[in-house]
Amino acid sequence: MDICREFVETPASIPEPIKKGKNFFSGTDLGRIYRIVPKDHPSGSMTWPALHQAETSKLVENLSHPNQWWRLTSQRLLLERQDPSALPLLKEMVVRRASPLARLHALYALEGASALDASLISLALKDSEAGVREHAIILAEDFPELLPELTALVKDPSPRVLFQLALSLGKFRGAQVQQAFIRLVEQNGEDKWQRTAVLSSESGSSLDLLESMLKEPEYFDSDSEGKASFLEELATIIGARNQRNEPQRLIGLLAHHRALKKETWQVSALRGFAQGLELGHVRRLEGLAAERGLKALLSSPSERVREEAAGVVQHFRIPSLLAAAKEQVFRKELSTPDRSTAIRMLAGARFQEVQELFARLLASSLEAELRQVALKTLKQFDDSQVSELILAHWNTFSPEERRQALGGLLNHSVRVVHLLDALQQGKIERAALDHQQQEILRQHPDPEVKQRALELLKRENWRSRGGS
Numbered sequence: 001m002d003i004c005r006e007f008v009e010t011p012a013s014i015p016e017p018i019k020k021g022k023n024f025f026s027g028t029d030l031g032r033i034y035r036i037v038p039k040d041h042p043s044g045s046m047t048w049p050a051l052h053q054a055e056t057s058k059l060v061e062n063l064s065h066p067n068q069w070w071r072l073t074s075q076r077l078l079l080e081r082q083d084p085s086a087l088p089l090l091k092e093m094v095v096r097r098a099s100p101l102a103r104l105h106a107l108y109a110l111e112g113a114s115a116l117d118a119s120l121i122s123l124a125l126k127d128s129e130a131g132v133r134e135h136a137i138i139l140a141e142d143f144p145e146l147l148p149e150l151t152a153l154v155k156d157p158s159p160r161v162l163f164q165l166a167l168s169l170g171k172f173r174g175a176q177v178q179q180a181f182i183r184l185v186e187q188n189g190e191d192k193w194q195r196t197a198v199l200s201s202e203s204g205s206s207l208d209l210l211e212s213m214l215k216e217p218e219y220f221d222s223d224s225e226g227k228a229s230f231l232e233e234l235a236t237i238i239g240a241r242n243q244r245n246e247p248q249r250l251i252g253l254l255a256h257h258r259a260l261k262k263e264t265w266q267v268s269a270l271r272g273f274a275q276g277l278e279l280g281h282v283r284r285l286e287g288l289a290a291e292r293g294l295k296a297l298l299s300s301p302s303e304r305v306r307e308e309a310a311g312v313v314q315h316f317r318i319p320s321l322l323a324a325a326k327e328q329v330f331r332k333e334l335s336t337p338d339r340s341t342a343i344r345m346l347a348g349a350r351f352q353e354v355q356e357l358f359a360r361l362l363a364s365s366l367e368a369e370l371r372q373v374a375l376k377t378l379k380q381f382d383d384s385q386v387s388e389l390i391l392a393h394w395n396t397f398s399p400e401e402r403r404q405a406l407g408g409l410l411n412h413s414v415r416v417v418h419l420l421d422a423l424q425q426g427k428i429e430r431a432a433l434d435h436q437q438q439e440i441l442r443q444h445p446d447p448e449v450k451q452r453a454l455e456l457l458k459r460e461n462w463r464s465r466g467g468s
Helices: 056-062 068-081 086-095 100-112 118-125 130-142 144-155 159-169 175-188 192-199 207-213 225-241 246-256 263-279 288-298 303-313 319-328 336-348 351-363 368-378 385-392 399-410 415-425 435-442 447-456 459-464
Strands: none
Touching: 056 068, 056 086, 068 086, 068 100, 086 100, 086 118, 100 118, 100 130, 118 130, 118 144, 130 144, 130 159, 144 159, 144 175, 159 175, 159 192, 175 192, 175 207, 192 225, 207 225, 207 246, 225 246, 225 263, 246 263, 246 288, 263 303, 288 303, 288 319, 303 336, 319 336, 319 351, 336 351, 336 368, 351 368, 351 385, 368 385, 368 399, 385 399, 385 415, 399 415, 399 435, 415 447, 435 447
16 A cells, blocks of 8 residues: 555644644645565456355364464454354364364364363474474473373474473473473573563572572583573572572582583673662572571682672671671782672671671772772662762762763662752752763653752753853
């Protein structure tokens, strides 16, 4: 089709002054419709099938038609009619191995008539056509008795069948399901989408799955990018979900299980675990059960493992580790990475416990890297007094430190008000906010904050003060 409208926009999208004198219906009587037909098609008018008048048996027969329109229209009409006489014909179509598309349409027509049974799906799960097997897996989700036949498909040669199998197995639970997931990860774990399909369900992303995998530890004997990614993604989910002491159990496995001692596995899992804890806003977890494991990881000969472990420790409250961190922060003989690790670990304390220590950190002549780590760690405290600490040292911050400090003020519902107060009082110059930070304030979800920000950041005020 083509159209010949003078205006293609809706009137609602055009300003009122521009609408005046415009005829938005101009061209409605113009345009053309083209019909594409085969080259050998006879000229003249075409006849259209009156499928709505066809007998039910004819509609079932049309499910084998080479033209998609005939198949879809016939299936729709069968669903609308709900004629019981269609059911034996549809079942016969599934059984007698008509064309793959016909078998597929027949299965879904039976589902729409609530006449699908386990025996038919079982037959479809063994179909010679991968596409039929793929859809049979979807239909099998409502038939728990077919679980053994589903798990047997882990050896299927079709990637699409395996992908759907991983998604559908998430509907079920139990050791049989876990073993199927393990086989899928072992066979297809290098494929990002296959990993995602396994991890998309609670059963496929539980710590129980990892513990089951560790009963056959050969999987972790050799490194691969896919294995590291799977471990990192699994740990991220476990951290964000924070259920049933899973965080503490994961720490124990990473620190003490022989198969996970390799630096590659520990770094990947700890990195993902810290990301998950951050995503789940998990703070000050009970750390008694994880203390021994975390101490072991923090004492690792690998600097990378120690660094990633510090990112995890800051989400736990472990008094002995906090005491050690407080002592290490100012030990100049320690390396910068180790002092940085100690600063990050302070996030596991209550703010009142470390407020004075952070004041000393910001007031001291620390190297730039450590001051930035201190400011980044400060952002993690849910305490309004963080604002006072930041504002008290604002004039001593470098440009990068100011960026970190502003992030700590912007990302908190109370501290953002303190930021607006500081802007209004001139304690923080407006030019310190970049365009993105200004927009965060202008689009703030709190209406009062947004209104104040719009007043403070008016364009004319901005220009009059020399801003850009």
